[in-house]
Amino acid sequence: MKKWIIVLFCAFMVSIMPVSAQEQFASAVEWSPDFSRLAIGYNGGGLAIFETATDNPIRDFSLSTADIVHITEIQWHPTESNILAVIVRTIGQDEAYILNSANGEIIDILEGFERQSPNFWVTNLSWNTEDNLLAVSIQIGIGSFSSSHQVLIYDTQSMTSPELITVISEIPDSVAGLAWKPESSLLVIVSATGYFYVWDQNLASAGTFSVWDQDLTAIDTRLQLPTGISDVVWSVDGSLLAGVNTLRLVEQTIYIFDAEDWSYYTIPQPFGTSGIAWNSNSSEFVVNGGGGIVTIDARNGKILQQIYPNRVLNAVWNENGAGILYAENSGVINEILFSSD
Numbered sequence: 350m351k352k353w354i355i356v357l358f359c360a361f362m363v364s365i366m367p368v369s370a371q372e373q374f375a376s377a378v379e380w381s382p383d384f385s386r387l388a389i390g391y392n393g394g395g396l397a398i399f400e401t402a403t404d405n406p407i408r409d410f411s412l413s414t415a416d417i418v419h420i421t422e423i424q425w426h427p428t429e430s431n432i433l434a435v436i437v438r439t440i441g442q443d444e445a446y447i448l449n450s451a452n453g454e455i456i457d458i459l460e461g462f463e464r465q466s467p468n469f470w471v472t473n474l475s476w477n478t479e480d481n482l483l484a485v486s487i488q489i490g491i492g493s494f495s496s497s498h499q500v501l502i503y504d505t506q507s508m509t510s511p512e513l514i515t516v517i518s519e520i521p522d523s524v525a526g527l528a529w530k531p532e533s534s535l536l537v538i539v540s541a542t543g544y545f546y547v548w549d550q551n552l553a554s555a556g557t558f559s560v561w562d563q564d565l566t567a568i569d570t571r572l573q574l575p576t577g578i579s580d581v582v583w584s585v586d587g588s589l590l591a592g593v594n595t596l597r598l599v600e601q602t603i604y605i606f607d608a609e610d611w612s613y614y615t616i617p618q619p620f621g622t623s624g625i626a627w628n629s630n631s632s633e634f635v636v637n638g639g640g641g642i643v644t645i646d647a648r649n650g651k652i653l654q655q656i657y658p659n660r661v662l663n664a665v666w667n668e669n670g671a672g673i674l675y676a677e678n679s680g681v682i683n684e685i686l687f688s689s690d
Contacts, residue, residue: 351358357532368371378663378676379423383486386450387682388433390420396435398450408450415439428517434458434483436471447508458485458503458511474538475527475544481505482514484536486524498523500538502550512558515639518546524655525579528577531587538594545572547611567584569612578604582625590646591625591634593618603636605647616650618643624663630670637664642675642685656685 377390386407390396394413399406408643412420413603415639416438426432431451438446442464459471470488477484489497502515526539534551538560542646546560546568553567560568560602590606603616603625618636627634632647641657642664656673664675 365669366576369550372451375662375676376419377421377423377435378682379425380674381425381433383430384668385430386425387622388423388425388435390435392419394418394420394437394557396420396423396448405609408453410453410455410457412433412437412446413439417660422474424474426474427476429508434474435494436474438470442467442469443487443658445471447483447505447511449508454509456509456511458483459501462501463488464514473525474526475529477529477534477536479529479532479534480550482529483511484527484529486527486538488523499538500524500527500536500548503537513581514555515550515553515663516557517560518557519561520544520546522673525649526581526592528581528583528590530583530590531585533587537581537583541577541579543574543577545574545578550637572611574604580625582634584627584629584634584647585629589632591627591647593625593636603645605650614650617644626665626668626679628666633670635664635666635673637675642673644673655688 365401368604374392375389376392379388385401387399387401388396394411394415395463396410396412397406398408411589415534418437421438422436424434425499430510431449432447445458446668447458456601470565471485472488473486475484485503487499487501498520500517501513503511504514505511523545524538525539525541528537534549536548536550538546538548547568548571558567560564576615577593581590581592583590590608592604593601601618603618604613606613623633624637631652633644634646634647636643641655642661643655644653646653660674664673667684669672672684674682676682
């Protein structure tokens with residue numbers, strides 16, 4: 350039986366590690382929105398789901414038998430606690446699945462989609478909380494030889510048979526970030542070299558649309574930023590959007606957008622950044638990456654805390670917003686509790 354190892358690091362830090370038969374390093378970690386479950390994806394193509402309140406695993410998935418494979422992204426459904434979507438990366442052929450942790454069902458999201466190339470990449474996933482939609486960005490081809498960049502929008506009212514309803518095509522380069530605005534039909538799409546689109550699904554009928562179509566009312570806003578941003582994440586109330594410039598490994602920049610007029614300000618981030626998460630109880634957000642973990646107040650850009658653990662894979666605020674949960678690539682889960690003083 351698997352157990353949780355609890356290690357006290359200091360007065361305010363606790364480490365929790367699910368002891369598993371997995372020998373691979375973790376490549377993606379994500380908590381469910383209600384923090385009741387934790388999904389860990391491994392470099393070997395396996396994915397394990399744990400119930401955080403107990404010492405029992407809920408489900409193990411084996412998503413690929415390829416020699417070189419890892420899970421690159423995990424996205425829990427915002428309201429269905431058993432449902433999550435994942436990207437599985439192999440050499441040249443990515444896959445995207447919807448998983449049901451209650452019954453072990455694995456649904457191939459892209460089944461039947463014409464790939465048109467032996468080199469096919471899935472780059473991002475984003476669930477819509479309003480209409481049960483799932484956005485999936487894809488790249489066909491490699492690097493500068495890529496022939497197509499698209500965003501596919503699926504209706505997932507039926508989780509067992511997601512329906513492709515919209516294709517957003519002719520995106521000028523690789524999609525670096527996707528984010529549905531909470532309780533809204535707006536989808537933010539950012540590309541690797543700085544194109545920034547706000548797509549309104551309510552204004553798009555079914556079919557294929559080009560981002561260059563100037564008469565397309567579904568594109569609410571089109572910007573080009575000085576540098577590309579990715580990892581775009583909405584604040585819980587949908588008033589602010591955070592993104593990070595990841596074109597440089599160090600000296601990156603965090604962008605904070607105002608959803609009213611899409612004006613923005615920037616916060617220098619001297620170390621590499623691999624993820625952003627908002628606090629559900631305040632305007633604070635946490636950034637993790639090569640420089641450890643940093644919490645920032647979005648109202649003024651002030652750095653509130655900076656912690657320096659090693660090998661941070663993902664960091665989020667805990668359920669009550671009073672501390673941070675973060676994962677190392679070894680699968681160790683840590684909790685940092687902030688003093689109220």
